[in-house]
Amino acid sequence: MQLIIKILRKPITSTIIAILCGFFVASIILSLAGYNSIQTINVMFNGVFSRPKSIANVIIKSTPIILTGLSVAFAFKTGLFNIGAEGQYIMGTIFAVIMGIQFDFVPYIQVPLVIFSGMIAGALYGGIVGLLKSKFGIHEVITSIMLNWIALYMSNFIANTSVFHKPNTTGTYVINESSFTQVLYKWKTSRAGIAYLKNNSFLSDILLRTDLNYGIIIAIVLAIFISFFLLKTTKGFELRAVGLNNHASEFAGIDVKKNILHSMLIAGALSGLAGALTITGMSPHNISTISVFEGNGLNGLSVALIANSSPIGCIFAGLLFSGLIYGGQSVQSEVGVPSEIINIMIGTIVFFVALTRLIPQLANVFEKKVGKKNAN
């Protein structure tokens, strides 16, 4: 019993229970809609794990949402709600595209240039929010939502400007190849590479059929770094202190306004980086006119929520999220279940994660029962 109480107190337990609840609710809905729920979930798992290619795709798709999740989680740890991750992500894509089209240096200059441009664009875009909050006290949620829309229309504007617009398409030109960050991009498109890959089905599956890129490594390294940064550095200490109690921080001599700005700059940079890595690492390597948000930033909110704002947790939450979406596509094609069921499942998981406070309370109930038994 003591063990159960201990396990229930762990935050990860709550998250796992929430995920199981999500599957459970989704299977009830599937059954009600007349589908075989076990078969459907089975197909979904197969869709993710049956081929190296699908696993690779899950990883690829997870990269941007791990980073935007990290952006949201970071801001949250410092007391800010970064609903503007979407806008910062879009700004990252815009500036990565602009730099990727305009310049064509050797890759080891070009790739950092393109990526940093996106990162800085995201940081500045987040910085606007931070500045408005610290200078004028305007709530970050309001400014962020507005800036998200501005970013969306800015993206459409760039996509249709004559300098960047590729005639007869809805998008811009593709960025120069020197900016690409796919794994072994040069080699796999060379004659030797093609010849080699013909004989290796595993490698050809993940290299030729997917856009496997280096982004995931950057995302993982950054998640570890952010975790270290928050917990082990004086700057992280300051940011967390301001987030948890800005009065006490101010009274202790910490510059609260500066820290709000810094927090939004960093959060923005992470989302901007997500955008830039999507442009450099995934086809079509450009931006197109869009009418609704793609959701990479907004999905970051769900990822951060599932991860309970833990930077390391964002890696796993991002993979889970991406796996659900990818698996959902095979459900649609193979069983004919509308992929909306996946959205319901994700929604349920997030909903239950939000309810996770109940689970440590459950531990208290158990403990009380044990205490009573011992008392009698």
Next chain:
Amino acid sequence: MGISKEYAVQMRGIKKVFGAYQALDDVQLDVKKGTIHAILGENGAGKSTLMNILYGLYQPDCGEIYLNGEKVNIKNPNIAISHGVGMVHQHFMLVDNFTVTQNIILGKEVSNKFGVLNMSKAKNEIKSIVKKYGLDVDPDAKIEDISVGMQQRVEILKALYRGVDLLILDEPTAVLTPLEIKELICIMGNLIKDGKTIIIITHKLKEIKESAEECTIIRKGKYIDTVKVTDVEQSDLANMMVGHKVNLIVEKSPAEPGEIVFDIDNITVEDDRKLSVIKDLSLKIRRGEILGIAGIDGNGQKELVEAITCLRKVSSGTIKINGNEIQNTNPRNVIDNGISTIHEDRQKCGLVLDFTVAENSVLEKYRKQPYSNKGIINNKKIDEFIKQKIQDYKIRPEHCENILVRELSGGNQQKVIIAREVANHPDLLIAVQPTRGLDVGAIEYIHKTLVELRDKGKAILLISLELDEIMNLSDTISVIYSGQIVGTFKQGTVDENHIGFLMAGGKQDAVNN
């Protein structure tokens, strides 16, 4: 004692366990009808828990409750109210932007059959209660515009409006000024005359002596005794509450003041509405001296502290520490110049509640060696530091360095702050209401620490609303009224009445004549 109709409340064998923590262990209570009954105990002794059980907020694990001689099962506050039990909590439960009347009738609105509020009828009803008990309050004022003392009256009115016979007041005087306390005691007297019964939860001995008839003492969840207040001295009550002998009077040798370390020269400070709340105020503190500032809340004490700590701009004048001007710089500069502050609201301004004890202990010096090096925090050194402080200051529970400060009791939270501020080796320590809401044991400890610091040659600026604390602890007493120092005295050359007179705006000359 048998169960009888003469008692408004009788509780028998009440037990309550929270997790592994025994909050109440076999506690009994007998409250005579038509009396004021005090429940005395240190913080965390279980007195609020006991009252929350009586009010139906908690269920006891075992035990019985009798109201007017009849056994009752109070499952929730609605049942308590229907039995005529009302409770005013320490933290008021009022809607800030509603008027007094709206707050009082909330949940028990008077309306006609179409559901339209009949405010005039409600107002008349309230007015008659106000008149009956001398609970003077403007029924049309908004809660956010009235003082804390008035808000408390609204809470009491709320209970009376619901027709309660038994009123529980949880730490009613904790937030009140001395004058408001007197008025409250007067109101309680009026209620008793009308046949109501009152239970007050408190750890202030003086008020028990002044108001209550009987007093039940609870210590660490156990029932200790019920005594007639007239039969015992304050010190007896204190000893029973703490469990060992306590010293109510601060022991200290005469001050040996050295040179002036802190010098405020003619400062003027404006509040948020651009009104001068401090006008041409000057103040000097010497090494080895405790300067106490007496005054009623709202006479510029808050702004004075904010001005010194650079949280607020000074419009004219200078503030010097060791000869360096610090006004209008920033809080960190003030700390670096050797001024440390124990702020009034420890949970809001002193601590980050969701940080660990260790993290809170370096909230000001995390950037300094050896607690961090080139921006990387050195947890080992921080742990060493706080472990030593936990030992030195007897912060409880033991080995609490890595638990959240939120989980500590108020007294221990305050000890964390004091340990942190004293470790800065300040030349000037500002202590604002350092013992607010603490129990006798903790108060004694904090007073002793302040005197020790003084003896080490530190200058101490004590700002408190508790006149007793100022009178006992300070070597020099200054009275602040309306943003100005209206009198300064050496300890022992002035009595409480005179200070009280000046605090209320009396003129020094008027007394002399």
